[in-house]
Amino acid sequence: MHKRFRHKGTIIKVLQFLKKYWILELLSLLFALISVILTLYLPILTGDAVDLIVDKGLVDFQGILRILIKMGIVIVLTALAQWLMNTCNNRITYSVVRDIRRQAFDKLTTLPLKYVDSHPHGDIISRIVADVDQFSDGLLMGFTQFFSGIMTILGTLVFMVSINYKIALVVLLITPVSLFVAAFISKRSYAMFKLQSETRGELTAHIDEMIGNQKVVQAFGHEEEAADKFQEINKRLQSSSLKATFFSSITNPATRFVNGLVYAGVGITGALSAINGGISVGQLSAFLNYANQYTKPFNEISGVITELQNALTCAARVFALIEEETQTPDKDDAAVLEKAKGKVTLDHVYFSYRPDVKLIENLNLNVKPGQRIAIVGPTGCGKSTVINLLMRFYDVDQGSISVDDIDLRDMTRRSLRENYGMVLQETWxxxxxxxxxxxxxxxxxxxxxxxxxxxxxxxxxxxxxxxxxxxxxxxxxxxxxxxxxxxxxxxxxxxxxxPPMLILDEATSSIDTRTEIRIQKAFAKMMEGRTSFIVAHRLSTIKEADLILVMKDGKIIEQGTHQSLLEKDGFYAQLYNSQFAVM
The missing domain is CATH 3.40.50.300 (P-loop containing nucleotide triphosphate hydrolases)
Structure with missing residues (x-):
């Protein structure tokens, strides 16, 4: 029941995207209707032509020629209607795909950073690229075959009933068997396609991870382990794909078997009726054509339903991304920080990435405009987290951070970030x-x-x-x-x-010593009159800072100038001396 409900929800979301193109949908249905009517008119013309062949030497060639001309016109018009229908369907499908991709990417730009940090990048890419492609294939097949198939079934029934309702009744009695077979298979194929889609996302994430870190993989001799993991995921993908393909592939032969029963039933009852004079040979010929045309859409619709299972599974993954909770939006009356003076205040700030793992607790700091603040401490003490909070990549759990006496939550993110210049250890x-x-x-x-x-x-x-x-x-x-x-x-x-404020997070970590000295001079010039936050492991680079904050376990345990902290002979002095200790 839960799966069905979720399925219906996905279909409703797809329909929301489709309603924008209702004119194209109506045109597609119109051309499909024209195509079906013309296609169903052909067996009547064929039957009429057969009835004009009475016996040897009794053939109405003039009448047959007129019918052949009609058939030629009907075939050309049918082909034109189908081409126009397919053109409309293609435009609808790829317009919807474009809209979904655009919305998914737009959502990606507004997602909180914690979502990107906590999800494999390859899986996110797979949702926006591969899953949307799979969805488009199913949607295109649905438009192309589903509606025309339904119309063909209804149309052939009308034509068959008009010729002989008794034979048409035989067709109707066997039809539920085909529907039962299609429904039975489609229910089981959804779970298989869902597993296939999830495993494909996992494989994409692994490949993305390996490509992005190939040097590290090779440096540590991890090639075999990486290949083994790839093989393991790939094997699971193979297994899930085979099962999904198996269930989808048995749909066609199963429905074809039922179609054979329909054709045989029509042939036997029609032949008996023709012998008894109930219908002409030409009408029997038309009836057999209709039997084929009636059963053919069941094969197509069965295939469409199976493909739609895959498409809806992929769509559900994309919609899950689109519906993720966005970052807290800027307030309607949020202030726009024009040219910041550089006064920054952290007041009783508490923050942790996970509720069960405490990180920053009761952090207080008052930074005057133009001050150079260095943040040092051991790995994992919260240095880069403070930077994330200053830039409002994350919001504080408790307390507040303000710039020029305006709480970060009361100003627009864009204006805040425009007032910061940021150089990170990880280049982009x-x-x-x-x-x-x-x-x-x-x-x-x-x-x-x-x-x-x-x-x-x-x-x-x-x-x-x-x-x-x-x-x-x-x-x-x-x-x-x-x-x-x-x-x-x-x-x-x-x-x-x-910008009026700077953040330098290990900004010179990958530069040689000679260039670093020159860069430090350039930074010194750039930092004049600008509030600057400098995160550094090499303590020799922060001697000139106005204030050095020494962090440990998310708290500031010491603060002061370089010289005053050395004279205290505390934790900072231990860190500094450890970098220059003689081995």
């Missing part, structure tokens, strides 16, 4: 030219401004050595650049924007 570059990547945060910047930012970040020299300079196309995530070069481009991107 898009597929495009060097110029496009530097201009990413400020597309309207002039060439001179871009060149100045590149020179100040010490990226200009290596860019000029590239084959096409600033027009060099780099692959996804800058795969053809070194890690240090990618980080210099990220720094240039922030320097071009020059």
């Amino acid at each position: 570059l898009k597929n495009g030219t060097i110029r496009e990547n530097i201009l990413y945060g400020r597309p309207e910047a002039t060439e001179e401004e871009m060149l100045r930012a590149s020179k100040e970040s010490y990226a200009h020299s290596f860019i000029k050595r590239l084959p096409e300079g600033y027009d060099t196309v780099i692959t996804e995530d800058g795969g053809n650049l070194s890690q240090g070069q990618k980080q210099l481009l990220c720094i240039a991107r922030v320097m071009l924007c020059m």
